[in-house]
Amino acid sequence: MHSNDDGSRTGIDLLFEPALNKGTAFTEKERLKHGLMGLLPPHVETLEQQTLRAYDALQAKDTDLEKHIYLRSLQDTNEVLFYNLVVTHVQEMMPLIYTPVVGAACEQFSEIYRHPRGLFIPYPQRDKIDHILDNAINDVVEAIVVTDGERILGLGDQGAGGMGIPIGKLSLYTAAGGVDPRVTLPIILDAGTNNKERLADPLYIGWRHERIAGDDYFEFVDQFVQAVKRKWPNVLLQFEDFAQPHAEPLLEKYRDQLCTYNDDIQGTAAVAAGTLLAACKIMDKPLKEHIISFLGAGSAGAGIAEQLIRIMVDEGLSDADARKRVFMVDRFGLLHDEMDGLMPFQQKLMHHREDVASWSSAKDGSISLLDVMKNAHPSILIGVSGQGGLFTEDIIREMAKHTESPIIFPLSNPTSRAEAIPKDLINWTDGKALVATGSPFDAVDYKGETHFIAQSNNTYIFPGIGLGILASGATRVTDGMFMASARALGELSPALDDHHAPLLPPVSEIRAVSKSVARAVAIQAQKEGVAPSTSVDDLDERIENKYWVPAYD
Numbered sequence: 355m356h357s358n359d360d361g362s363r364t365g366i367d368l369l370f371e372p373a374l375n376k377g378t379a380f381t382e383k384e385r386l387k388h389g390l391m392g393l394l395p396p397h398v399e400t401l402e403q404q405t406l407r408a409y410d411a412l413q414a415k416d417t418d419l420e421k422h423i424y425l426r427s428l429q430d431t432n433e434v435l436f437y438n439l440v441v442t443h444v445q446e447m448m449p450l451i452y453t454p455v456v457g458a459a460c461e462q463f464s465e466i467y468r469h470p471r472g473l474f475i476p477y478p479q480r481d482k483i484d485h486i487l488d489n490a491i492n493d494v495v496e497a498i499v500v501t502d503g504e505r506i507l508g509l510g511d512q513g514a515g516g517m518g519i520p521i522g523k524l525s526l527y528t529a530a531g532g533v534d535p536r537v538t539l540p541i542i543l544d545a546g547t548n549n550k551e552r553l554a555d556p557l558y559i560g561w562r563h564e565r566i567a568g569d570d571y572f573e574f575v576d577q578f579v580q581a582v583k584r585k586w587p588n589v590l591l592q593f594e595d596f597a598q599p600h601a602e603p604l605l606e607k608y609r610d611q612l613c614t615y616n617d618d619i620q621g622t623a624a625v626a627a628g629t630l631l632a633a634c635k636i637m638d639k640p641l642k643e644h645i646i647s648f649l650g651a652g653s654a655g656a657g658i659a660e661q662l663i664r665i666m667v668d669e670g671l672s673d674a675d676a677r678k679r680v681f682m683v684d685r686f687g688l689l690h691d692e693m694d695g696l697m698p699f700q701q702k703l704m705h706h707r708e709d710v711a712s713w714s715s716a717k718d719g720s721i722s723l724l725d726v727m728k729n730a731h732p733s734i735l736i737g738v739s740g741q742g743g744l745f746t747e748d749i750i751r752e753m754a755k756h757t758e759s760p761i762i763f764p765l766s767n768p769t770s771r772a773e774a775i776p777k778d779l780i781n782w783t784d785g786k787a788l789v790a791t792g793s794p795f796d797a798v799d800y801k802g803e804t805h806f807i808a809q810s811n812n813t814y815i816f817p818g819i820g821l822g823i824l825a826s827g828a829t830r831v832t833d834g835m836f837m838a839s840a841r842a843l844g845e846l847s848p849a850l851d852d853h854h855a856p857l858l859p860p861v862s863e864i865r866a867v868s869k870s871v872a873r874a875v876a877i878q879a880q881k882e883g884v885a886p887s888t889s890v891d892d893l894d895e896r897i898e899n900k901y902w903v904p905a906y907d
């Protein structure tokens with residue numbers, strides 16, 4: 355390796371170190387000092403000039419996937435330049451590094467693979483996890499996002515290709531949450547895949563084996579978590595895109611053991627709650643007066659439902675009365691107590707079959723979302739089914755018959771999995787619907803009025819959660835911290851001042867939003883005693899000091 359006496363990289367090795375590389379921005383002096391003479395073209399450039407070139411190069415790509423590949427390569431070459439490009443054009447870049455394009459990138463991860471990033475931990479190497487963690491490029495790691503690739507967005511099992519998600523999420527920790535990229539670490543726990551296409555793909559980069567299951571699976575995850583605790587006892591560990599049967603039990607098992615959360619359960623819940631709180635305020639109708647229906651009763655749906663129930667209880671309802679106002683529908687229909695196979699977290703949200711006995715239902719006794727619309731008259735409909743197109747015209751028209759302003763959130767990702775497209779929802783409800791989606795959609799013009807579509811995606815929450823935790827030194831992630839993040843987000847809704855504005859601030863303001871969320875999260879962490887207490891001024895200063903901006907040292 356080319357290095358100085360102090361061990362720091364020099365020469366060509368420095369140019370291949372994305373965290374340190376400045377490319378053409380190395381000054382004459384630096385070029386001399388670090389052995390770079392002749393390795394770079396002579397003209398010394400500024401970060402702004404480099405960013406212009408990178409932006410032009412990006413525009414020359416024909417497809418979004420090619421743009422994604424270009425951005426990922428830039429990230430693996432020069433992180434400061436990558437982040438400067440992303441934050442300069444955040445609205446344009448986010449869909450390329452995150453949903454929806456990251457979905458395609460995960461599906462084709464093996465085909466588009468270029469450089470290693472983060473850590474791959476395959477099941478056969480489960481006894482060497484300590485050693486693998488020692489190989490992480492950075493000694494100091496403060497935030498990890500881990501997936502096992504089993505439920506990538508609404509795209510199902512992508513095996514090791516799921517690695518695209520931790521990389522994308524952590525890019526937003528930095529681009530939105532200002533977390534120094536050098537303390538972040540994406541990890542894939544490769545427990546195999548049951549995706550036949552991937553297993554049959556000669557280019558598949560993962561462990562070619564069907565998924566391990568049951569105790570073996572939970573032991574594998576435990577070996578990983580314990581190794582993480584040994585190596586980085588104070589790290590923030592975010593679980594992402596685990597399948598429903600694992601997500602909830604893992605969260606319950608580890609939430610009191612280390613600083614950890616599940617973004618699909620808790621982050622999704624917080625962003626949905628924050629968006630709904632804004633909608634309720636605008637309508638001047640508290641959440642407790644709404645009837646809420648869900649399509650999708652997995653961990654994300656249940657996470658949102660529980661969060662909304664907590665809010666209704668805060669507003670004065672009893673827990674039992676709040677639960678009566680929530681209707682969870684999955685592919686077998688409304689969850690009720692005569693259904694088999696409900697998981698414990700679903701049982702808490704089911705209705706009594708006899709309470710809905712008078713409702714029309716199919717021959718097999720199942721109660722559809724349409725039946726729920728006809729009988730319960732929900733004013734809120736949330737889609738977390740992971741399947742495109744399930745909010746059909748008849749369902750939506752039925753909903754609109756019984757409520758003045760239907761609030762409809764097709765939250766599944768990527769775009770192809772959205773339960774409905776905003777344009778249809780606005781049309782079918784004669785322009786009455788208040789719509790927010792999980793992936794980005796353009797505004798809809800209907801009868802001369804523009805309806806802005808908020809992107810109610812957990813990206814408004816998790817970067818701020820990360821920043822708030824790291825800046826405050828929180829050691830646990832509590833439900834209260836997510837509630838605080840939701841309320842902080844709801845307060846930032848531009849629609850509070852102008853009813854025609856979108857429910858959430860534009861993505862272009864994501865950095866300021868993340869700071870506000872971080873502040874609320876940190877204050878709540880202190881209140882609950884999971885972070886050392888300081889004055890709010892001190893906290894603000896810590897958040898500012900912690901906030902990394904792309905610039906060369």
Ligand SMILES: O=C([O-])CC(=O)C(=O)O
Binds near residue numbers: 453507595766767
């Ligand atoms: O990644 C996103 O866009 C939101 C999310 O967590 C998911 O859909 O799993």
Ligand SMILES: [Mg+2]
Binds near residue numbers: 594617618
């Ligand atoms: Mg997710």
